[in-house]
Amino acid sequence: MRVTAPFGRRRVTLTGAQDVGAYRVLHAADPGGPVPWPGQFYMLAATQRWGAGHDERPFLPRAFSFLRAAAGELSFMLEDVGPGTRRLGELAAGDELWLTGPLGSGFTLPAPNQRAILAGGGVGIPPLAAWAAALAGSGLSVDALLGFRDAEHAEGARLLRDASVAIATDDGSVGHHGLVTELLSAELDRDAAATIYACGPPAMLEAVRVLCAERAVDAQLALESGMACGYGACFGCVVGVREGGYVRVCVDGPVLDAARLAAVPAH
Amino acid sequence: MTPAAAPVRFCGLALAHPIVNGSGTFDAIAARQAFGDSLLEAFPFSAFVSKTITLAPREGNPPPRLWETPAGMINSIGLPNRGLAGYLEHDLPQLAQLPVPLITNVMGSTADEVGRLVEATGERDEIAAIELNVSCPNVSTGLDIGADPESLAALVHAVRPLTAKPLIVKLTPNTADVAAVAVAAEAEGADAVSLINTLRAMALAPGRPDVPPRPWLGGGSGGLSGPAIRAVALAQVAAVARRVSIPIVGMGGVTSAEHARDLLAAGATLVAVGTENFRDPGVGSRIAAELKSLQNAKTPSSSMKMAQAQVEVDTNSADSG
Numbered sequence: 001m002r003v004t005a006p007f008g009r010r011r012v013t014l015t016g017a018q019d020v021g022a023y024r025v026l027h028a029a030d031p032g033g034p035v036p037w038p039g040q041f042y043m044l045a046a047t048q049r050w051g052a053g054h055d056e057r058p059f060l061p062r063a064f065s066f067l068r069a070a071a072g073e074l075s076f077m078l079e080d081v082g083p084g085t086r087r088l089g090e091l092a093a094g095d096e097l098w099l100t101g102p103l104g105s106g107f108t109l110p111a112p113n114q115r116a117i118l119a120g121g122g123v124g125i126p127p128l129a130a131w132a133a134a135l136a137g138s139g140l141s142v143d144a145l146l147g148f149r150d151a152e153h154a155e156g157a158r159l160l161r162d163a164s165v166a167i168a169t170d171d172g173s174v175g176h177h178g179l180v181t182e183l184l185s186a187e188l189d190r191d192a193a194a195t196i197y198a199c200g201p202p203a204m205l206e207a208v209r210v211l212c213a214e215r216a217v218d219a220q221l222a223l224e225s226g227m228a229c230g231y232g233a234c235f236g237c238v239v240g241v242r243e244g245g246y247v248r249v250c251v252d253g254p255v256l257d258a259a260r261l262a263a264v265p266a267h
Numbered sequence: 268m269t270p271a272a273a274p275v276r277f278c279g280l281a282l283a284h285p286i287v288n289g290s291g292t293f294d295a296i297a298a299r300q301a302f303g304d305s306l307l308e309a310f311p312f313s314a315f316v317s318k319t320i321t322l323a324p325r326e327g328n329p330p331p332r333l334w335e336t337p338a339g340m341i342n343s344i345g346l347p348n349r350g351l352a353g354y355l356e357h358d359l360p361q362l363a364q365l366p367v368p369l370i371t372n373v374m375g376s377t378a379d380e381v382g383r384l385v386e387a388t389g390e391r392d393e394i395a396a397i398e399l400n401v402s403c404p405n406v407s408t409g410l411d412i413g414a415d416p417e418s419l420a421a422l423v424h425a426v427r428p429l430t431a432k433p434l435i436v437k438l439t440p441n442t443a444d445v446a447a448v449a450v451a452a453e454a455e456g457a458d459a460v461s462l463i464n465t466l467r468a469m470a471l472a473p474g475r476p477d478v479p480p481r482p483w484l485g486g487g488s489g490g491l492s493g494p495a496i497r498a499v500a501l502a503q504v505a506a507v508a509r510r511v512s513i514p515i516v517g518m519g520g521v522t523s524a525e526h527a528r529d530l531l532a533a534g535a536t537l538v539a540v541g542t543e544n545f546r547d548p549g550v551g552s553r554i555a556a557e558l559k560s561l562q563n564a565k566t567p568s569s570s571m572k573m574a575q576a577q578v579e580v581d582t583n584s585a586d587s588g
Binding site (some may be wrong): 002004005006007008009045051055056057058059060061098100103104225226227228229230231232233234235236237238239240244245246248251265267 | 292296298302308309326329330331333336337339347544546549552
């Protein structure tokens, strides 16, 4: 599913920002913007001091799936992992962003006889939270299985409001001590009539892909990739597909059927 | 629509303003998918330059393909495209719907290959002009064809008779004397030159101290673009403008109307925007509009000439220094 964007980037104002555990959530007013479909993303850059950080970066805008979209306001979640996320994390209410989007193609509904299981974690929360809200709004019950490094990161699970959530942590500080795929495996043992919607770090996404392939369960993966443009121009964000060659994560994804991938790339 | 800069003639084409895109920096087909018809209502360029088309389809290089640098980026995309037949059948009908003339960029590793591309694209009415990407190794010398005036002259000599359409040679900056290559292109009948292509560049993967460094890009090395190369572009456009009389499409790190004006002052007829399209899809329209206000500001013709003279003095002193 794809909602087209107005052509070009637009200047939007932050209405607020807050920390949620290890993450930062930004809220931006986008009064004239279209209502995006869950799994779609936006390219974001600060209008000021974009390019004045470590090594004179960031230079290119950064891609973020939206976390929430309601009443002319968009929310995004980020973790400080580099010069782009660091600069965006400094912004506060009243600061401005360049924003292009919504871009890419989002999730599709499960078959009528299947339930939806969301699986992921870390910075993969936003598209899952947006999808949970949409599914819940259609009257579907949603189970979410989320993995995190530790308790501070697991705070991010609070952002996923419209699902029944189970948590796994690497250090055992919250929920299941282990991997999210162990939770998913148990869920599928209980009832395998499900479509899996996954987003998270590459290793986690790859583990979900392998598990779903072994059990012949449908899965839709929201991929992350470094990209320069977000709208198909640069051909930088490609991922290899089973049918041969590469597809662009930005225009052919970011949500792709897991069956199309031989592997989720490590970066 | 915002008012754009003054109309300009280029190789017999009447263009609404001097701002076009660099080849491979804007995919109008994908952009229409992302932005719908709003793309056509505010199309940012006065002519559209396609990405490079080769005879056979190419998948492109293995990822990673991008690396962000201070004020720029390195790409190692590897010219993915559907090949000539796929381009003519699939891409061309869609590109023909754009509201501006289409310039098709082609590359081959031999004169015969380039000749077949030029002949086939030259036959199509939807294509207004052909641009030759000559940043391709000559199979016998190993040098890029566009790095060597003799190889380039031989190539243009071979393909020039195959089409009546305007032929633009896209020059590589990775050469000892870009002006000598431009002179060779002009002597063999090229209608225009465009420059600069990306500068050869490399990035190492962020690694651990105990692991030997390895290249980050899947293709090993790549091409540097963005504001980081703007000063190089200005010098090379000025150097070429002093040696040829055919029109020049100047590009390299342009992000504003002032940068475009500088390249025009250095001798360019058109200015291409490249990497900035990635950051700002509509930047071409903004630059075209702002260029008009710059050009309208006091005595444009005399100030442009002064600028040109100044550029010549500066490059001469650099050459002799």
